[in-house]
Amino acid sequence: MAKEGADMTEETEYMIDKNVGKETENVESSGDAKEMRAVILAGFGGLNKLRVTKKAMPEPQDGEVKIRVKACGLNFLDLMVRQGTIDNPPKPPLVPGFECSGIVESVGENIKGFEIGDRVMAFVNYNAWAEVVCTPVDFVYKMPDEMTFAEAAAFSLNFVAAYMMLFEVANLREGMSVLVHSAGGGVGQAVAQLCSTVPNVTVFGISSCFKHAAIRDSVTHLFDRNVDYIQEVKKVSPQGVDILLDCLCGENTGKGLSLLKPLGTYILYGASNMVTGETKSFFSFAKSWWQVEKVNPIKLYEENKVIAGFSLLNLLFKQGRCSLVKSVMDKLLCLYNQKKIKPVVDSLWALEEVKEAMQRIHDRGNIGKLILDVEKSPTPLVTTTNLICFFLVTCRNEVIRKHTSTDRAVK
Incomplete structure (x- = not known):
């Protein structure tokens, strides 16, 4: 289950929006179990339209599965969603993302075949880039025992x-x-x-x-x-x-x-x-x-x-071909279990690093799939301020060392 209240490291250079930092801190200090972290697209446009903030946690409706997300897939299509270049996108603000993997936390009524604690991967009609998602059971599949959450998020789509x-x-x-x-x-x-x-x-x-x-x-x-x-x-x-x-x-x-x-x-x-x-x-x-x-x-x-x-x-969300996709998934999982196929994961990114991850896809720099790891903390980057502080501390220590050596020589 995803860790709540985990300590976060310093925001990266791409997350320079002060409001983002404040919102993230509020989420982590909050003891309200009905709130979660999520990536929000505030409006269509550039990277500055993305932020991580707290959001009301969804609860499963009839026929839905609630998943505590471990990993989310990031695709080139998500860049087009951010820019608003796809047909009939939902009105922002919205939570992007179409695929995830995690652990079943609860199920709605009339659900068969899934229990709390099952490791699953799922398609989601938006809303995947969050700590918790709810999606119809027809879009949910059990993961093989040997498959990691990162691999599962890189597998389905x-x-x-x-x-x-x-x-x-x-x-x-x-x-x-x-x-x-x-x-x-x-x-x-x-x-x-x-x-x-x-x-x-x-x-x-x-x-x-x-x-x-x-x-x-x-x-x-x-x-x-x-x-x-x-x-x-x-x-x-x-x-x-x-x-x-x-x-x-x-x-x-x-x-x-x-x-x-x-x-x-x-x-x-x-x-x-x-x-x-x-x-x-x-x-x-x-x-x-x-x-x-x-x-x-x-x-x-x-x-x-x-x-x-x-x-x-x-095919999934507008044309209702869930049964066909399920039959294909069954064949693919058989090939995976036979070790004939294996998803290629390029890199793992924290939710707070989504801007950097998107830039990597935009630059066509990835080999395989980029994954948002919900439990990963952002990797601190060395900023100009940090470099100046490091230089000043180093100089101060060097001055102290020289003075100490001189005093010893005089004595």
Whole structure:
């Protein structure tokens, strides 16, 4: 169970908002068990719209499970939520986050299959970045005994999305080829691992060159995202690829369609090219929109190509396909127990470090999944003030030492 009233270290440089510090202190000094810490998005915009504060703790309604959160997943989609670039976002203030792991603290009425103390992972329709969440039982899954809370928070969204795109949408089979953008990210690494469970699948990975050393062994061929990867792929496979997974959109849509073999499938599951600066950019949005090749159904018919879109969260929360997702999760947990797949965790961050974690994703610096660890204390950063104090103390000690040595010599 998450520790309440834990001592916190000094706020990091990214959390310079004085109100944030005051709110955090109030939470920790509070003995009210019905309040919790949570990340609040006060309004759409930059990193300064995020803060950690106290919030009323939710209680499970009929058909819901209350979870004491241990870890939360952080995705590129969360940056788009913060900027307000997604369709029909809830009105702020809101608690971001779509996935978490933790321990069942209580259950609502008409709940079967879960008991207090169960270790679980869950999808949440927002509100995941908090000490406690309540979510419908259909979105909750028991964790394997060997799985850590950080792994569980990195598992559900990435692996379910990767599996459904590969096997439910594109029908991946032996001997096929797959190209995945952002191969070093959470979904990209999940795609690479799942492809390895099918014989003779060739995986083309596109990523920033500084990630290549770390992920080279996870894919068959690896190319720099800043070079003409189309020509590089065609040198290896002149006919192109069978499946292309695109989380970028923009100009990559046309490139992806041009790389498809006959009967190949292009799947769009993100639009990260629309995120360029810290806040929403109408220029970037318009540029990505106009760069998308306007798809002509007649051309698809003539070239025998398939274009598809995939949104796991819409499938769960808007289209009611919980039973399908559960069947996929069962298959994935079987593969995990067989040690054929394992989520890649990039790093752990305290709730108070959410701004820094988001910046790391924005800079495309992560390899695997970033996790918000609810029980982790922020790591203090060396500020300019601290450096000056350290310098002055060092100088003072040196002066004292010299005077002491001089006095001894005179005596």
